[in-house]
Amino acid sequence: MNKMTRRQHAQAQAKTLNPTLWIITVLTAFGLMIAFIAQSHARSAPESFADLAEKLLPAVVNISTTQKVDAAHGQLPQGVPDFFREFFERRGGQMPQQRQRQATSLGSGFVIDAQAGLIVTNNHVIQDAEEIKVILQDNTSLDAELLGKDPKTDIALLKVEKKKGVKLIEVSLGNSDKTRVGDWVVAIGNPFGLGGSVTAGIVSARGRNIQAGPYDDFIQTDASINKGNSGGPLFNLNGDVIGINTAIYSPSGGSVGIGFSVPSNIAKTVIADLQEYGRTRRGWLGVRIQTVSDEIAENLGLEDARGALVTSVAEGGPAEKAKIQKGDVILTFNGKGVSEMRKLPRIVAETEVGKSVPVKVWRKGKIKKLSVKVGELEVAEKNGSVGKPKVTKTSATLKELGLSLGSLNDQLRERFKLPEEASGVVILNVVADGPAAQKGIRAGELIVEVSQKEITSPDEVKKAVKKAKKEKQKSLLLLIDGEEGLRFVAVKLAK
Incomplete structure (x- = not known):
């Protein structure tokens, strides 16, 4: 057999190479090429911000506001900034030699619509101002009027009347x-x-x-x-x-x-x-909510702690009309996941008023799909509907336990100093020497569970007592939430 040359040997080896290796080699080379291109286009720290600053500075304005401070009888009007009030109080509440003066406040803003003369700033910059002036980069001063403000996000919108020869430069809101x-x-x-x-x-x-x-x-x-x-x-x-x-x-x-x-x-x-x-129009659902902790998630059968737990439903609100119930965990709203409780208010607020949107809730171990027509928060606030929980049964007297109960509401929270996240039913009164009193149960405490089942209304406790009597039970197991924390108490049923 003739000996092969080196070139012939290499060609023979290439013919016998596994096709898979060829594919891997090509893909690797392609990946390295993509990585090189991406790296070459990656944005690094600029050598200077000068070009960017030169372009943007003309769109940023100074805001100057003035308001009259009434110094008569050592009083300041409402809305005066804290730093000015502290300055005033440190001097014994007496203004020097005058009954009225001008308080000046300074802030910043930026032009978002040069044609319409629209300028954005913070609400606290112009709050209670009697006069607002906008000063451009070239020190041109323009009078401004307040189009609207939103204390909840601390945003205000101003409008200036353009002067002849004055050119406004605008910037855009990004993502x-x-x-x-x-x-x-x-x-x-x-x-x-x-x-x-x-x-x-x-x-x-x-x-x-x-x-x-x-x-x-x-x-x-x-x-x-x-x-x-x-x-x-x-x-x-x-x-x-x-x-x-x-x-x-x-x-x-x-x-x-x-x-x-x-x-x-x-x-x-x-x-x-x-x-x-001239004002905000935010979406409104009509629920009170709390965080879903790991312990709550475990008890409700959720795989992980997510969503917003409904603690009460506003009477006549969108949630009640959509059949959302106390104890539901809202998992998604309008197709957006609620990863944590505080995400829900923003998602609802940004939803178009009057729009019907899908909602997924976790109820009794299952996902339930509902549809809710979003209300308007500002209208609900005006009508006093915000924070007004739905009342099922206001009270019930249970002679068998020797106590009377009330549905949890704002009045009872305030009366008994109950925390916002409290749940269950409130014990309004305990009969002296009755079964509940003998176990140390006191007015103002909460019944959270009966026979290891969560309860939300006095009617549910009443039904549990009736069922226990029918089954000839001698006592009822209650989960009480009081000053000492949660505790189980077995209360005898009086005849």
Whole structure:
């Protein structure tokens, strides 16, 4: 046999290679090429923010407000900023040599519609202002009127009348949901009255709840934000507004690298309502809710702690009409998952008023599909329907147990100092020397379960007593929630 040359040997080996290896080799090379292209297009920290700042600065404005402070008899009007009130009180509540003066407040804002002269700022910047002035980058001063405000998200919308020769520059609201932790951001505003100040940093966190309102979902940033920055924009590197700078965390009053901005996606809906109606029009469901803890999830048969647990249903509200019940866990609303309790108010608020939407609830170990027609929160607030729970049976007297019961409502919560998350039925009165009294049960405590079944109304307790008597039981097992916490108590049934 003739000896093969090296080239002939290599060709022979190539012919015998497994086709799978060829496919793997090609795919690997293709993957490396894609990774190289992606890396070459990845955005890194810019060498300078100068070009971006030059483009955006003209759209950011200073807000100056004035209000009259009544100093007669050492009194201040409602709405005066806390720092001014503290200054006043430190001086014994006496204003120097005058009965009235002008209090001035400074803040920031930005133009969102140059043609219409629309400017966004914080509600607390213009709150109780008698005069509002907008100062542009070139120090041009324009009078502004308030179109609408929303204290719940701390957003206000202003309108200025354009002067001849004055050109407004606008910026756009971006998609804050695409913002990621670690992204570069730029804040522009009027800190301490020093207009046109630019700071840069990154997004430190998303979805922050700082107890500022019912729809807290703040973007946290370490870009320097100080007093006077309020109402100013937080930009991404595309020049889109992804947040409205609203609050800072600071023991000293100055920036410590923890600032909070209202996400632009929340602001969009609010601004649109303020522009069209002069007020917000939020969706309303008509329920009180609480967090689903791991223990509650386990007891209800949920695989994990998620959703919003309904603790009460407003009488005549959308939830009652949709057959949502106390004890249901709302898992999805309008096709959006409720991963945690505080997500539900925002989802409902952003839903179109009057729209019928699907709702999935967890009830007695099963998912139940319902449909609810969304109401309007502002109308419900005006009518006093918000927080008004549905009352099934207000009270019941059970001689067999020696006590009287009431349905849990706001009046009883206040009377017995019960927490918001309390559930069950309230013990209104305990008969002296009766079966309940002998077991140390007291008025103001709650019956949470009867015979290890959760109860929500006095009628349910009454039915449980009737059933126990029919089955000739001598006692009834109650789960009591009192000052000592939860405890089981077996109460004898009196004849």
